[in-house]
Amino acid sequence: MRLLVTGGCGFIGSNFIRYIVRQHPDWTVVNFDALTYAGNPENLVEVSAMPNYHFVRGDITDTAAVRNVFIEGVDAVVHFAAESHVDRSIHDASPFVRTNVLGTQVLLNAARKFGVSKFVQVSTDEVYGTLGETGYFTEATPLAPNSPYSASKASADLLARAYHETYGLPVIVSRCSNNYGPYQFPEKLVPLAILNAYEDKEIPVYGDGKNVRDWLHVEDHCRALDLVLQHGRPGDVYNVGGNNEHQNIEVVRTILSILGKPESLIRFVTDRPGHDRRYAIDASKIRRELGWQPVYNFEDGLRETVNWYISNLDWCHRVRSGEYRSFYELQYGERLGIGQ
Ligand code: NAD
Ligand code: DAU
Numbered sequence: 001m002r003l004l005v006t007g008g009c010g011f012i013g014s015n016f017i018r019y020i021v022r023q024h025p026d027w028t029v030v031n032f033d034a035l036t037y038a039g040n041p042e043n044l045v046e047v048s049a050m051p052n053y054h055f056v057r058g059d060i061t062d063t064a065a066v067r068n069v070f071i072e073g074v075d076a077v078v079h080f081a082a083e084s085h086v087d088r089s090i091h092d093a094s095p096f097v098r099t100n101v102l103g104t105q106v107l108l109n110a111a112r113k114f115g116v117s118k119f120v121q122v123s124t125d126e127v128y129g130t131l132g133e134t135g136y137f138t139e140a141t142p143l144a145p146n147s148p149y150s151a152s153k154a155s156a157d158l159l160a161r162a163y164h165e166t167y168g169l170p171v172i173v174s175r176c177s178n179n180y181g182p183y184q185f186p187e188k189l190v191p192l193a194i195l196n197a198y199e200d201k202e203i204p205v206y207g208d209g210k211n212v213r214d215w216l217h218v219e220d221h222c223r224a225l226d227l228v229l230q231h232g233r234p235g236d237v238y239n240v241g242g243n244n245e246h247q248n249i250e251v252v253r254t255i256l257s258i259l260g261k262p263e264s265l266i267r268f269v270t271d272r273p274g275h276d277r278r279y280a281i282d283a284s285k286i287r288r289e290l291g292w293q294p295v296y297n298f299e300d301g302l303r304e305t306v307n308w309y310i311s312n313l314d315w316c317h318r319v320r321s322g323e324y325r326s327f328y329e330l331q332y333g334e335r336l337g338i339g340q
Contacts, residue, residue, distance in 0.1 A: 001027040004074040007081030009033040011184040014043035019222040028052045034059040042327040060103035070114040078120045093148035100152035108163045121160040121173045126150035136282035139237040170234035177241035181218035182308040197261045207271030209249030212278040216242035217296035227290040241281025
């Protein structure tokens, strides 16, 4: 199996590649990543010298670069590459439409032309919009995205569906809830709260802090994607979630308590515009059909995650200061522009 992973230098992609090379040592993984601000090749330092791992720096909107990767041979695709941060999409939607919509279409087209056995479109529960106090998102819930980020992901999902219906491309869409774990870029709530709390800085909590997310450890997500890739039914959607709903304020309080820091560090700030109130995933289909179930319990997983960040302060410092950009330059001898 020659597996093309896009966006493998980001949070989930790098965890997935580490998982796959361990789990399937006979597979070859080609990681295609543009190295935007969110892409950090240092996340994959443990695998970078392995003979069955190859890194190609490239942009998924670049048709020629994508074609060159497929010419080398690709059996299946797991597509993570995306602009992923909701707040950034509110500030400027353009890179989200470019990468998440156009980039996905370029990849789907190449996959169609060259023929692949599976194309996994890694999507998100945010495409379903928001829930009230009760209920769960199922695979049949209508799409109702509320942020430019989720609208761009929903658009990509619809293109993926159309390529299956029109051209018979064996596409599968996975929709997962909020991930937490090692190597997450510290703009997202969990690593931001851990690092701010550790440094006795205030933690911004949007609105009343009662928005609910369904938290899943990133390794549980990786296990689900491996199952979807190997055994998922082309044309289908699989929801992935941990049945693990918590209000943001509870998550922040737990992090403070693990670190032994005072709740006076919590600072309620102006709410995110269009802030989805509650996400909750019904993952019964993937449990029933593919035998997936999460391994992590949230309390242990969060404690382990806090410990990971505190034990990897050098990584955190290099990411927060921007020094991580020079890792690639040293390893590959090519300069990275600022803010790419
Ligand atoms: P991330 O922001 O940490 O990483 C994104 C990666 O994609 C980076 O390595 C970046 O360099 C790369 N990339 C961005 N634009 C690119 C382009 N034009 N060409 C090539 N590479 C490009 O994201 P993440 O949190 O790891 O999320 C990965 C995927 O999973 C995304 O598609 C996201 O929508 C989805 N997802 C994320 C979560 C979550 O909780 N983080 C949950 C469900 C689904
Ligand atoms: O649900 C899956 C989605 O989860 C993924 O598709 C996205 O790529 C990923 O970024 C994540 O989106 P969220 O917006 O839910 O994650 P974020 O960490 O940005 O925020 C989590 C919650 O915490 C959300 O309700 C907003 C709130 N928040 C966030 C930040 C960064 C705060 O209260 N303060 C903050 O500083």
